[in-house]
Amino acid sequence: MAERKRRKPGETRDKLMEAALTLVGKGRHFASLGIREVTRQAGVVPTAFYRHFRNMDDLGLQLVDELGLVLRRMMREARQNVLQADKLMEESVAIFISHVQQNRNFFIFMAQGLAGESRAVQEGIRSELRFFSSELSNDLRRLRLAEHLGDADLELTCDLVVRTVAFSLTDLIGVEPDDDYQIEQIKKRTTRCLQLIFVGAANWQTGNRPE
Amino acid sequence: MAERKRRKPGETRDKLMEAALTLVGKGRHFASLGIREVTRQAGVVPTAFYRHFRNMDDLGLQLVDELGLVLRRMMREARQNVLQADKLMEESVAIFISHVQQNRNFFIFMAQGLAGESRAVQEGIRSELRFFSSELSNDLRRLRLAEHLGDADLELTCDLVVRTVAFSLTDLIGVEPDDDYQIEQIKKRTTRCLQLIFVGAANWQTGNRPE
DNA sequence: TCCACTTGTGTACATTTGTTCACAACTCGT
DNA sequence: ACGAGTTGTGAACAAATGTACACAAGTGGA
Numbered sequence: 001m002a003e004r005k006r007r008k009p010g011e012t013r014d015k016l017m018e019a020a021l022t023l024v025g026k027g028r029h030f031a032s033l034g035i036r037e038v039t040r041q042a043g044v045v046p047t048a049f050y051r052h053f054r055n056m057d058d059l060g061l062q063l064v065d066e067l068g069l070v071l072r073r074m075m076r077e078a079r080q081n082v083l084q085a086d087k088l089m090e091e092s093v094a095i096f097i098s099h100v101q102q103n104r105n106f107f108i109f110m111a112q113g114l115a116g117e118s119r120a121v122q123e124g125i126r127s128e129l130r131f132f133s134s135e136l137s138n139d140l141r142r143l144r145l146a147e148h149l150g151d152a153d154l155e156l157t158c159d160l161v162v163r164t165v166a167f168s169l170t171d172l173i174g175v176e177p178d179d180d181y182q183i184e185q186i187k188k189r190t191t192r193c194l195q196l197i198f199v200g201a202a203n204w205q206t207g208n209r210p211e
Numbered sequence: 212m213a214e215r216k217r218r219k220p221g222e223t224r225d226k227l228m229e230a231a232l233t234l235v236g237k238g239r240h241f242a243s244l245g246i247r248e249v250t251r252q253a254g255v256v257p258t259a260f261y262r263h264f265r266n267m268d269d270l271g272l273q274l275v276d277e278l279g280l281v282l283r284r285m286m287r288e289a290r291q292n293v294l295q296a297d298k299l300m301e302e303s304v305a306i307f308i309s310h311v312q313q314n315r316n317f318f319i320f321m322a323q324g325l326a327g328e329s330r331a332v333q334e335g336i337r338s339e340l341r342f343f344s345s346e347l348s349n350d351l352r353r354l355r356l357a358e359h360l361g362d363a364d365l366e367l368t369c370d371l372v373v374r375t376v377a378f379s380l381t382d383l384i385g386v387e388p389d390d391d392y393q394i395e396q397i398k399k400r401t402t403r404c405l406q407l408i409f410v411g412a413a414n415w416q417t418g419n420r421p422e
Numbered sequence: 423t424c425c426a427c428t429t430g431t432g433t434a435c436a437t438t439t440g441t442t443c444a445c446a447a448c449t450c451g452t
Numbered sequence: 453a454c455g456a457g458t459t460g461t462g463a464a465c466a467a468a469t470g471t472a473c474a475c476a477a478g479t480g481g482a
Contacts, residue, residue, distance in 0.1 A: 029327060060437055115322040157407065247439060
């Protein structure tokens with residue numbers, strides 16, 4: 001066709017990644033997406049795919065990289081906005097939920113990828129979660145909020161926090177994005193879970209550890 | 212072909228479900244399986260599929276039903292074997308891990324389905340988890356292990372326990388089934404998480420609840 | 423300006439897929 | 453033992469898929 005080309009290089013790459021996310025957001029599972037389907041959604045000819053990705057797994061890996069950026073932006077915002085310790089958890093959860101709504105497809109992709117088909121994507125997402133958990137450890141140390149906990153116990157606590165929040169994703173993707181009531185319920189429930197965990201951490205004695 | 216037929220009726224149905232699980236166990240994602248692929252793995256002609264299932268979603272739903280049986284067997288064993296309260300969590304986790312290893316493909320399917328493609332399967336699995344959580348509540352009440360907790364708080368605690376255990380599935384499917392060292396690590400870590408949660412529950416005051 | 427390079431297009435093709443249909447074999451109640 | 457219903461088979465086909473190849477359109481450095 002005599003259609004005008006876009007100027008920016010790499011535009012198609014972004015269109016393809018976004019197309020995949022869009023399909024995921026429409027209820028499809030990433031593992032079931034095909035090259036033709038993605039290019040169709042992106043409004044691009046099938047062969048264009050190979051200019052940017054080797055296969056769908058490759059696209060998945062690059063999505064994980066971008067997911068990393070999304071998570072880092074979220075952490076930054078959390079660090080800036082959570083100043084008083086007493087509302088730490090409500091606010092953190094609120095920021096999390098808000099980012100999930102803002103980047104819904106990315107987080108659905110993340111929830112799918114944890115038990116997805118590509119081992120590499122699986123490991124990539126797990127690695128992001130580990131990083132998130134370790135950053136959380138650092139922050140709690142820095143804020144002097146976990147002074148009675150040993151390193152291993154603090155790490156365990158943060159890990160549990162991250163898992164709990166991550167699992168709430170499977171709740172979030174089960175409700176419509178505009179069902180404010182349900183989302184509010186999930187927010188409250190997750191917050192209470194975190195509070196329960198921190199009460200546990202506060203009363204944890206290192207001697208509890210086996211071995 | 213002049214091959215001999217099996218006598219039992221419904222044999223093919225089981226073969227198909229098992230074939231799907233086998234493929235899942237081999238690293239495939241359920242959402243990416245096709246009818247032909249499953250029938251091929253089952254050693255059956257493609258059209259035989261339609262004798263038992265409307266489509267792949269239907270097969271998924273019937274797998275969820277069977278998964279329910281597996282979970283119930285696990286609960287029964289846990290109730291029989293966990294007698295002394297002090298080792299409650301170690302033993303429960305051990306039974307869980309053992310069942311996961313014994314029915315590995317079922318549990319992988321479960322982990323996949325939580326963020327899977329079929330909304331119905333998703334809801335089915337979530338419903339199984341809710342049931343599991345409520346049974347756990349009953350057991351704790353019966354064993355007089357949570358007498359200071361209100362119903363809502365006990366429910367929250369059990370929910371968190373179930374989520375934590377369920378999330379550990381994503382760890383378990385990431386390691387080889389015979390990597391005993393890694394599995395032992397996951398077992399220990401999960402146990403400690405549960406202990407942390409119960410320390411939290413033990414020191415939880417109902418007043419913590421917002422609203 | 424020209425030339426190498428990258429990015430996108432269109433055509434092509436062998437495979438694979440879901441599904442239909444007519445037929446064979448087995449099961450069971452009478 | 454026979455006829456109805458169920459379960460499995462094989463051939464068939466339109467549609468979709470992954471991938472290869474040759475070519476057009478843009479880009480940037482000399």
